[in-house]
Amino acid sequence: MTDLFVNDECVLEDVRLILLDKDGTIIDIHHYWGSMLKERARLIVSRWFSDSDSQAKIFNELIDVMGIEIKSGRMKPEGPVGVKPRPFIVKVATEVVRKNGAITEEEEIEKLFKEVDLQTANDILPFLKVLPGVEVFIKECYEQGLQLGVVTTDITERGRKTLQALKIENYFQYILGGDQVNNPKPSPDSVNIILEQSGIERDKTVVIGDHAVDLEMGMKSKIGCNIGVLTGLGTRESFSHNTYHLIDSFKQLSLS
Numbered sequence: 001m002t003d004l005f006v007n008d009e010c011v012l013e014d015v016r017l018i019l020l021d022k023d024g025t026i027i028d029i030h031h032y033w034g035s036m037l038k039e040r041a042r043l044i045v046s047r048w049f050s051d052s053d054s055q056a057k058i059f060n061e062l063i064d065v066m067g068i069e070i071k072s073g074r075m076k077p078e079g080p081v082g083v084k085p086r087p088f089i090v091k092v093a094t095e096v097v098r099k100n101g102a103i104t105e106e107e108e109i110e111k112l113f114k115e116v117d118l119q120t121a122n123d124i125l126p127f128l129k130v131l132p133g134v135e136v137f138i139k140e141c142y143e144q145g146l147q148l149g150v151v152t153t154d155i156t157e158r159g160r161k162t163l164q165a166l167k168i169e170n171y172f173q174y175i176l177g178g179d180q181v182n183n184p185k186p187s188p189d190s191v192n193i194i195l196e197q198s199g200i201e202r203d204k205t206v207v208i209g210d211h212a213v214d215l216e217m218g219m220k221s222k223i224g225c226n227i228g229v230l231t232g233l234g235t236r237e238s239f240s241h242n243t244y245h246l247i248d249s250f251k252q253l254s255l256s
Contacts, residue, residue: 011227018205
């Protein structure tokens with residue numbers, strides 16, 4: 001039997017399954033999405049506005065609407081990127097292109113997003129920074145025989161590529177992206193799918209995430225324990241009504 005501790009205090013006895021968000025929980029969300037959105041905006045601008053004097057303005061407008069603060073380069077807590085599903089990001093990017101006088105459809109923007117996926121798939125490592133304590137905790141879970149899953153709003157294949165690039169994919173039994181569910185976070189769909197596949201009891205399951213939607217998903221799933229981590233988009237205030245446990249980093253987690 002393995003128990004989960006936060007700052008040496010047991011928060012769940014006999015834990016069997018731990019589900020992690022990806023961006024802001026496993027990897028540095030600001031570095032990852034800041035780099036990814038710049039690639040998306042660069043392709044869009046070069047496609048429709050290559051002769052425009054306002055290229056820089058449109059580029060910044062795309063970055064802003066997809067969810068990155070221009071001055072700080074950090075993600076906006078409200079998203080949409082990292083919070084909303086991919087079709088929503090495609091929609092707002094399409095609206096910017098149209099507003100600036102070009103004719104396009106959401107399907108064309110999605111094709112450019114897929115180009116970025118393909119371009120980065122073979123060399124995604126420069127986009128990735130693992131957050132403090134994550135690898136140690138994941139390996140400890142594996143050694144204790146716990147099952148691990150990733151539940152992300154990102155597409156499943158990119159989630160898998162991320163874990164492969166970091167050489168930690170083998171520790172995870174489940175990788176579920178927003179493209180695999182009818183209803184994304186905070187809906188409990190993702191958790192319910194993995195629980196059904198694993199056969200593990202809800203009260204032996206933990207959700208760890210950096211945003212209130214992660215914890216709301218866990219609570220709607222009625223799992224045993226929800227933990228918010230302050231390494232991504234969430235703040236103490238945003239988590240105040242959504243979790244019983246809050247940590248600064250994975251270094252505060254341990255198993256026994």
